Amino acid sequence: MSTARTVMSDTVFSLQGKSVWVAGHRGMVGSALVRRLQSEECSVLTASREDADLVRQEEVEKWMTANRPQVVFLAAAKVGGIQANNSYPAQFLYENLMIEANIIHAAFRTGVEKLVFLGSTCIYPKLAPQPIPEEALMTGPLEPTNEWYAIAKIAGIKLCQAYRRQYGSDFIAAQPTNLYGPGDNYDLETSHVLPALLRKAHEAKISSAKTLTVWGSGNPLREFLHVDDLADAVVFLAKHYSGDSHINVGSGEEVSIRGLAEAICKVVGFDGALEFDASKPDGTPRKLSDVSKLQDLGWANARSLNEGLKQTYAEFAAGGPLPRSG
Numbered sequence: 419m420s421t422a423r424t425v426m427s428d429t430v431f432s433l434q435g436k437s438v439w440v441a442g443h444r445g446m447v448g449s450a451l452v453r454r455l456q457s458e459e460c461s462v463l464t465a466s467r468e469d470a471d472l473v474r475q476e477e478v479e480k481w482m483t484a485n486r487p488q489v490v491f492l493a494a495a496k497v498g499g500i501q502a503n504n505s506y507p508a509q510f511l512y513e514n515l516m517i518e519a520n521i522i523h524a525a526f527r528t529g530v531e532k533l534v535f536l537g538s539t540c541i542y543p544k545l546a547p548q549p550i551p552e553e554a555l556m557t558g559p560l561e562p563t564n565e566w567y568a569i570a571k572i573a574g575i576k577l578c579q580a581y582r583r584q585y586g587s588d589f590i591a592a593q594p595t596n597l598y599g600p601g602d603n604y605d606l607e608t609s610h611v612l613p614a615l616l617r618k619a620h621e622a623k624i625s626s627a628k629t630l631t632v633w634g635s636g637n638p639l640r641e642f643l644h645v646d647d648l649a650d651a652v653v654f655l656a657k658h659y660s661g662d663s664h665i666n667v668g669s670g671e672e673v674s675i676r677g678l679a680e681a682i683c684k685v686v687g688f689d690g691a692l693e694f695d696a697s698k699p700d701g702t703p704r705k706l707s708d709v710s711k712l713q714d715l716g717w718a719n720a721r722s723l724n725e726g727l728k729q730t731y732a733e734f735a736a737g738g739p740l741p742r743s744g
Contacts, residue, residue, distance in 0.1 A: 429658060430657070430659070431588070434460065436461070438487060441490060441493060442492070447597065472521065474520070482527075482530075490521065493536045496509060496517075500564065501608065507566040510566040530587075532656055534655060536594065540560075541568050542554050545559075546705075548705075550705065552664055552708070552711065555664070571593075593707070595642065595705075597643055597644075616734060622688050630688065631693045632695065633695055634694065635696050638702065639672045641672045643720055651717050654717045667709065670709045672705075686731055
C-alpha cells in the first residue's frame with residue numbers, strides 16, 4: 419500500500435454506533451463497502467430486491483421508514499461495459515435515474531445524517547483535460563458509448579448538491595475510476611476491459627492458444643483502482659468530507675490497454691501473441707482522474723496495479739468470489 423501521504427484531515431462525521439445502509443450490497447462496490455465497514459464500530463444494513471425494489475419509490479420509502487438508516491452508501495446501479503451500454507440505453511438511463519432519485523429523496527424524508535453517492539468518472543466529457551479535474555464536469559460532449567449511464571450519474575451528483583443547497587442535507591458524491599477485484603463481472607458480453615482480458619488470458623493459457631485478441635487499437639489510456647481501495651477511500655470521505663463538489667477517487671496512475679493486456683498476460687502466465695481488433699471501438703482516448711482533492715484530504719492508499727492484478731488473478735484461478743461468467 420502506498421504511504422505517500424500520511425496527513426489526515428480532522429474527522430467531520432463519525433460512523434461509530436451508527437446504522438449504515440449499503441444500497442447495492444450484492445454488487446462489486448457494495449460488497450467491498452460491507453467488507454470495509456466490518457472494521458468500523460457501526461451496524462450494517464442491507465436490503466434484497468425482495469425487501470425493496472429500488473426502482474420503485476414507494477418500496478424504497480417504506481423500507482427506509484421502517485429501518486431508519488442514519489448513513490447511506492448509495493452503490494446500487496445498473497452497470498456494464500461499452501457493448502451493454504450500446505445495447506440497453508433505456509435501461510441504463512431509466513433504472514439508474516430511478517434508483518438514485520428514490521434513495522436520495524427517501525434519505526432526505528427519513529432524516530439520514532450522511533449519504534455518499536457513488537458515480538463514475540465516465541461523467542466527464544470525452545475530450546476532457548487530463549488528468550480530469552472535478553471542474554471538467556459538463557464542459558463538453560460525453561463519450562457516446564456510455565452517455566446513458568453518464569447522464570444518470572451526473573443527475574445523481576446534482577441531486578446531492580440540490581438537497582444540500584435547499585435542505586442542508588449532508589449528501590456527498592464520489593466518482594470512482596475503472597474498478598477491478600472481488601465480485602467483478604467476467605461475462606465477456608457485458609464485462610469491462612480488465613476482467614474480460616483476465617478471463618481471456620486465463621482461457622488462452624488453459625487451451626494453449628497461440629494468440630489473444632484484444633478489442634480496439636490498444637492505444638487508449640486508462641486508470642484502474644482495486645475495489646477494496648475504493649471502499650477504503652469512500653469510508654474515509656464519509657468521515658472526513660462534507661462539501662458541495664463531487665470528489666474523484668482513483669489511483670492517479672494510467673496504463674495503455676496494450677500495457678494492461680501485457681501485464682495481465684504476464685501475471686496469468688500466457689506467453690502467446692497479442693492481436694488487436696481495430697474494428698472494435700476504443701472509447702475515450704484517455705481517462706485519468708485528477709485525485710489531488712482526495713489526496714489533499716489525506717487519502718492516497720491505492721495499491722499498485724501489478725499487486726492488484728496478482729491478487730485478483732489468484733482469487734480467480736482459485737475459484738474464489740469472482741464469477742467466471744455473468
